[in-house]
Amino acid sequence: MKYSRIASYKTYEQMSERFKELELSIPFEKEVSSGSDSPLQQPIAWKNQQIGNRFCILPMEGWDGTPDGKPSDLTYRRWKSFGASGAKLIWGGEAVAVRHDGRANTNQVLIPDSKGSEIEELRRQEGQELERTQQRTSDLVIGLQLTHSGRYSRPDLEVGPAPLPIRRNGVLDRRLSINDDSRLLSDDDLKVLIDDFIQAAKLAEKVGFDFVDIKHCHGYLGHELLSGIDRAGEFGGSFENRTRFLREITHGIRSATRSLSIGVRLSIFDFLPFCMGEDGIGIPENNSNAEVCFGGDSTGTGVDLTEPLEFMNLLRSLNINLVCTTAGSPYYNPHIQRPAFFPPSDGYQPPEDPIVGVARQVMATKHLKEKNPDLVFVGSGYSYLQDWLPNVAQGVVRNHWVDSVGLGRMVLSYPNLPRDVLEGRSVHRKKVCRTFSDCTTAPRNGLVSGCFPLDDYYRKRPEREILKRL
Ligand SMILES: Cc1cc2nc3c(=O)[nH]c(=O)nc-3n(C[C@H](O)[C@H](O)[C@H](O)COP(=O)(O)O)c2cc1C
Numbered sequence: 330m331k332y333s334r335i336a337s338y339k340t341y342e343q344m345s346e347r348f349k350e351l352e353l354s355i356p357f358e359k360e361v362s363s364g365s366d367s368p369l370q371q372p373i374a375w376k377n378q379q380i381g382n383r384f385c386i387l388p389m390e391g392w393d394g395t396p397d398g399k400p401s402d403l404t405y406r407r408w409k410s411f412g413a414s415g416a417k418l419i420w421g422g423e424a425v426a427v428r429h430d431g432r433a434n435t436n437q438v439l440i441p442d443s444k445g446s447e448i449e450e451l452r453r454q455e456g457q458e459l460e461r462t463q464q465r466t467s468d469l470v471i472g473l474q475l476t477h478s479g480r481y482s483r484p485d486l487e488v489g490p491a492p493l494p495i496r497r498n499g500v501l502d503r504r505l506s507i508n509d510d511s512r513l514l515s516d517d518d519l520k521v522l523i524d525d526f527i528q529a530a531k532l533a534e535k536v537g538f539d540f541v542d543i544k545h546c547h548g549y550l551g552h553e554l555l556s557g558i559d560r561a562g563e564f565g566g567s568f569e570n571r572t573r574f575l576r577e578i579t580h581g582i583r584s585a586t587r588s589l590s591i592g593v594r595l596s597i598f599d600f601l602p603f604c605m606g607e608d609g610i611g612i613p614e615n616n617s618n619a620e621v622c623f624g625g626d627s628t629g630t631g632v633d634l635t636e637p638l639e640f641m642n643l644l645r646s647l648n649i650n651l652v653c654t655t656a657g658s659p660y661y662n663p664h665i666q667r668p669a670f671f672p673p674s675d676g677y678q679p680p681e682d683p684i685v686g687v688a689r690q691v692m693a694t695k696h697l698k699e700k701n702p703d704l705v706f707v708g709s710g711y712s713y714l715q716d717w718l719p720n721v722a723q724g725v726v727r728n729h730w731v732d733s734v735g736l737g738r739m740v741l742s743y744p745n746l747p748r749d750v751l752e753g754r755s756v757h758r759k760k761v762c763r764t765f766s767d768c769t770t771a772p773r774n775g776l777v778s779g780c781f782p783l784d785d786y787y788r789k790r791p792e793r794e795i796l797k798r799l
């Protein structure tokens with residue numbers, strides 16, 4: 330399949346033409362406005378307060394915490410740049426494990442048993458940066474993403490992968506050398522884990538976060554539970570059972586905290602695991618599990634939002650009105666989750682123009698928003714739009730396809746993008762994320778993550794040379 334890099338569409342007309350060729354009708358505006366009537370400047374009414382504008386910083390891990398789970402100088406630097414970005418919603422900072430065996434890597438930040446002073450400091454410095462850039466903080470909303478990595482747990486360097494899946498999956502089990510049921514989490518294990526989430530949320534409230542995200546995406550535990558149709562017991566089978574984990578955590582948090590809000594980051598659709606075909610291009614790896622992709626159709630490579638819509642009703646019934654949409658998993662189908670022209674070192678060449686991957690997330694989010702106008706939706710996967718990101722962002726917000734535009738990789742290479750757009754400055758081309766995927770390749774090879782090609786600070790680090798060889 331042949332397609333050009335998005336950077337080759339240099340004019341609005343060329344880019345519009347490409348959207349047409351791909352039969353994608355997503356809102357795409359010629360001029361991005363910075364006046365007070367700009368859609369991206371408008372606040373979002375949320376609870377009894379406002380979220381100051383329509384940019385959100387998505388959770389972005391740096392694989393740079395200390396072995397005992399504390400933030401390092403690199404972690405502080407990243408969170409401060411999130412704070413200075415100008416976005417008024419910060420969705421979680423990064424995935425923080427609720428306990429050691431659920432860490433996805435030895436450097437993942439961990440909710441401590443202690444008083445949480447480091448997490449408090451991260452949050453404080455993030456907010457302070459906004460003040461330093463002379464912006465209001467009263468309409469800043471900051472959450473903390475709580476996670477257990479489940480199947481993708483790898484807490485100890487010496488041990489390597491230590492998966493704790495909730496169901497068997499032919500392809501994924503083989504990739505992780507899971508040969509029997511011995512590592513499956515039991516119902517009793519899950520009940521203990523529910524309490525760990527509740528304790529972590531208590532701490533998050535104590536140190537000043539506005540909300541916690543009960544992570545349900547990217548193949549980690551919360552997300553895998555949603556596809557546990559073939560799991561027996563209280564947490565598998567029916568939709569009600571597969572969502573018990575979220576319901577029980579939510580009830581527990583409500584009774585253990587005073588005013589902490591809850592959000593959910595959800596992979597709203599999923600595909601089969603992909604692998605590299607003979608020509609290097611990604612292909613779905615054969616298996617018979619197509620029917621258990623949450624939000625996927627029976628082909629394993631299509632979207633069916635019937636259950637995600639049911640999930641939105643569940644959120645409403647739990648009084649959860651903050652939703653961040655994403656898709657699939659970076660481990661087994663990265664092209665649907667973080668569309669990129671250049672794959673990470675363990676990836677495959679994209680099987681579609683990455684613009685299609687962006688549009689798939691945009692369209693699916695639009696569908697959910699249309700049916701649930703009362704919920705606040707944050708979208709993801711926009712970074713591949715590169716220089717054209719603000720033009721689509723303004724269009725999707727103006728047309729109520731989404732409430733807030735989430736920035737992932739773009740915020741690593743160009744943390745000030747929201748401020749530049751909102752203050753009417755043109756996009757700084759040299760800082761625009763070109764989806765080189767080094768920020769994914771680095772952690773896959775045990776290195777800290779950051780934007781090695783474009784951020785001077787990382788460019789000078791020794792890991793850059795290792796990455797070049799990779
Ligand atoms: C280096 C890196 C770290 C990430 N860390 C997290 C994380 O901690 N939690 C999470 O939910 N998603 C994480 N993601 C996914 C992003 O939040 C986002 O969904 C994805 O990059 C697609 O958005 P984008 O096109 O703006 O990059 C990470 C992605 C990358 C590339």
Ligand code: SF4
Pocket residue numbers: 738739741742761762763764765766767768769779780781782783
């Ligand atoms: S390394 Fe930098 S340019 Fe490459 S994908 Fe990550 S943020 Fe973008």
